[in-house]
Amino acid sequence: MxxxxxxxxxxxxxxRKLEDRxxxxxxxxxxGAAIGIPLLGLTPMAxxxxxxxxPPGALDEKDFLSSCIKCGQCVQVCPVLAIKLxxxxxxxxxxxxxxxxxxxxxxxxxxxVQCILACPTGALTYHKPDFLGVRPxxxxxxxxxxxAKEKDPEPTLNLAERTGLAVLVRPESCLAxxxxxxxxAARGTDFKGIMRFTEVDRxxxxxxxxxxxxxxxxxxxxxxxxxxxxxxLDSVLGDDGKMIKSPVVHEPCVGCGVCEMxxxxxxxxxxxxxxxxxxxx
Amino acid sequence: xxxxxxxxMVMLGREPRKPTKFTSAADTIHTLKRVEKVDWVAQKEHARxxxxxxKPWRNRRWAFLIGINLLFVVxxxxxxxxxxxxxxxxxxxxxxxxxxxxxxxxxxxxxxxIVNLIIGTGTVVLLWLLFGGRSFCSWVCPYHLVAEWxxxxxxxxxxxKLVSDHTFNRGVRTVxxxxxAALAWVTGYTVFETLSPTGILSRALIYGPGLALGWVALxxxxxxxxxxxxxxxxxxxxxxxxxxxxxxxxxxxxYTLNNCFHEGDCRKVCEVPHVLEIVKKGxxxxxxxxxxxxxxxxxxxxxxxxxxxxxxxxxxxxKLV
Numbered sequence: 001m002x003x004x005x006x007x008x009x010x011x012x013x014x015x016r017k018l019e020d021r022x023x024x025x026x027x028x029x030x031x032g033a034a035i036g037i038p039l040l041g042l043t044p045m046a047x048x049x050x051x052x053x054x055p056p057g058a059l060d061e062k063d064f065l066s067s068c069i070k071c072g073q074c075v076q077v078c079p080v081l082a083i084k085l086x087x088x089x090x091x092x093x094x095x096x097x098x099x100x101x102x103x104x105x106x107x108x109x110x111x112x113v114q115c116i117l118a119c120p121t122g123a124l125t126y127h128k129p130d131f132l133g134v135r136p137x138x139x140x141x142x143x144x145x146x147x148a149k150e151k152d153p154e155p156t157l158n159l160a161e162r163t164g165l166a167v168l169v170r171p172e173s174c175l176a177x178x179x180x181x182x183x184x185a186a187r188g189t190d191f192k193g194i195m196r197f198t199e200v201d202r203x204x205x206x207x208x209x210x211x212x213x214x215x216x217x218x219x220x221x222x223x224x225x226x227x228x229x230x231x232x233l234d235s236v237l238g239d240d241g242k243m244i245k246s247p248v249v250h251e252p253c254v255g256c257g258v259c260e261m262x263x264x265x266x267x268x269x270x271x272x273x274x275x276x277x278x279x280x281x
Numbered sequence: 282x283x284x285x286x287x288x289x290m291v292m293l294g295r296e297p298r299k300p301t302k303f304t305s306a307a308d309t310i311h312t313l314k315r316v317e318k319v320d321w322v323a324q325k326e327h328a329r330x331x332x333x334x335x336k337p338w339r340n341r342r343w344a345f346l347i348g349i350n351l352l353f354v355v356x357x358x359x360x361x362x363x364x365x366x367x368x369x370x371x372x373x374x375x376x377x378x379x380x381x382x383x384x385x386x387x388x389x390x391x392x393x394x395i396v397n398l399i400i401g402t403g404t405v406v407l408l409w410l411l412f413g414g415r416s417f418c419s420w421v422c423p424y425h426l427v428a429e430w431x432x433x434x435x436x437x438x439x440x441x442k443l444v445s446d447h448t449f450n451r452g453v454r455t456v457x458x459x460x461x462a463a464l465a466w467v468t469g470y471t472v473f474e475t476l477s478p479t480g481i482l483s484r485a486l487i488y489g490p491g492l493a494l495g496w497v498a499l500x501x502x503x504x505x506x507x508x509x510x511x512x513x514x515x516x517x518x519x520x521x522x523x524x525x526x527x528x529x530x531x532x533x534x535x536y537t538l539n540n541c542f543h544e545g546d547c548r549k550v551c552e553v554p555h556v557l558e559i560v561k562k563g564x565x566x567x568x569x570x571x572x573x574x575x576x577x578x579x580x581x582x583x584x585x586x587x588x589x590x591x592x593x594x595x596x597x598x599x600k601l602v
């Protein structure tokens with residue numbers, strides 16, 4: 001039996017080899033971490049993206065996330081500061097703009113959809129490139145007419161597609177459907193949201209709390225809607241067979257979210273469902 | 282040309298090589314340095330005694346870096362609209378400026394390029410072509426600044442023997458650059474942007490802090506306790522992208538062999554010491570040399586050099602003036 005020990009190598013050489021090997025392993029580990037950790041950005045997708053309402057003119061969600069350069073120029077031009085940027089918990093959605101309508105909706109105070117003009121990459125755009133398809137029901141039948149500039153030579157917003165659609169999700173809490181009126185500040189006196197009332201100031205949005213309402217049957221969502229013909233208070237057949245008043249959303253709704261912001265019930269009776277299209281269940 | 286190629290290869294991760302050919306000027310200086318030993322010591326001592334104090338280039342650079350980032354902040358907060366947006370993309374007085382690496386991620390992920398994106402990226406490429414590529418890193422990137430502070434802490438702890446620097450193979454940055462580009466193309470998401478501390482910090486400054494700062498804190502902890510300047514040296518694809526932009530840049534750190542005492546102070550303070558391999562005894566192939574593409578033009582070596590061997594310089598400008 002051969003009991004002879006292997007010839008010892010020079011200790012220095014051994015040490016250097018060892019360090020080289022450690023360095024190599026460290027490097028492999030670093031590379032793995034640097035690739036693996038950003039891919040964690042996929043996890044919000046795995047549990048289903050939070051359906052964020054994107055600013056007007058946003059491409060479809062996947063295209064929007066890939067084309068947005070996360071610079072926030074849209075945030076900076078918005079006169080009502082409706083646009084916010086997402087955080088790292090949204091994975092690849094980090095730095096991507098969204099609108100939380102309930103706290104501050106887009107009311108098109110800017111008249112020209114400034115965020116689209118500000119976007120440097122075409123993530124928000126008037127003209128979607130041809131190779132990107134349009135989801136059924138996303139396309140507006142006509143360019144939406146902005147009530148604030150209805151008398152202007154060019155009364156429309158150049159939006160080709162809607163960002164979402166208003167839906168009366170809690171009809172049971174809707175004041176109009178209960179035949180109730182509303183008096184006071186729509187969202188209370190602590191609410192910080194602002195919006196433009198053309199009858200107050202055509203160019204300057206004011207705090208919603210400074211514009212109290214007094215209506216016999218609540219129609220706040222209808223009277224504040226900035227788009228012509230997007231929503232109306234109609235007589236509909238109630239659950240008990242009687243005719244009642246109810247807000248009804250029509251095709252011109254672009255999904256701006258003003259109705260969700262002003263709805264005085266808590267929680268809101270009407271919401272804008274992001275990405276929802278017209279005529280599609 | 283071969284010198285540009287050499288500097289590119291070193292940036293991509295190859296170890297610097299000993300030169301095989303020397304210009305006659307360099308040859309003469311190397312030979313004289315070997316011969317005139319006595320004089321040499323006296324000169325060194327004289328230079329050390331009279332070296333400029335302070336860190337003028339660091340101060341200028343910090344002022345510029347903080348100034349640029351503050352300009353972003355006040356443009357939004359005070360609504361003065363000079364520099365709108367964030368470091369990933371902005372408008373300077375209305376002109377599009379788009380970060381080259383962010384633009385690359387978007388182009389690869391989205392596979393559709395609009396005119397504004399080209400204009401903005403082209404402007405920035407031209408800008409950094411003139412002003413030295415990775416100058417972006419040390420003169421603009423907000424992460425660079427906090428990483429410098431982290432580096433000081435690391436060096437302090439290392440001196441106390443509480444931490445030690447773990448190095449990596451520099452080639453890993455090149456591999457990661459390719460992987461991040463490929464991931465953007467394949468997944469259709471701007472994968473790298475999720476982790477980019479440059480974008481995160483820039484947005485946090487302008488739009489307010491968020492959870493993402495936790496990631497930046499982790500990176501800094503990694504650099505303080507484990508690997509000196511780990512992110513900037515071994516990972517960040519933004520640095521490499523601007524490195525490519527700056528390969529032929531006229532703005533450089535100029536190395537004058539004749540003035541050098543080969544003491545190596547510069548390599549101790551350098552973020553990318555492989556670009557200063559030329560200052561080792563017998564390694565400069567010419568009497569005047571550049572530090573090369575991976576150099577961030579931070580000027581730390583200029584500040585620390587006792588003998589004026591390393592200076593900021595614009596190639597060709599001295600001939601014109």
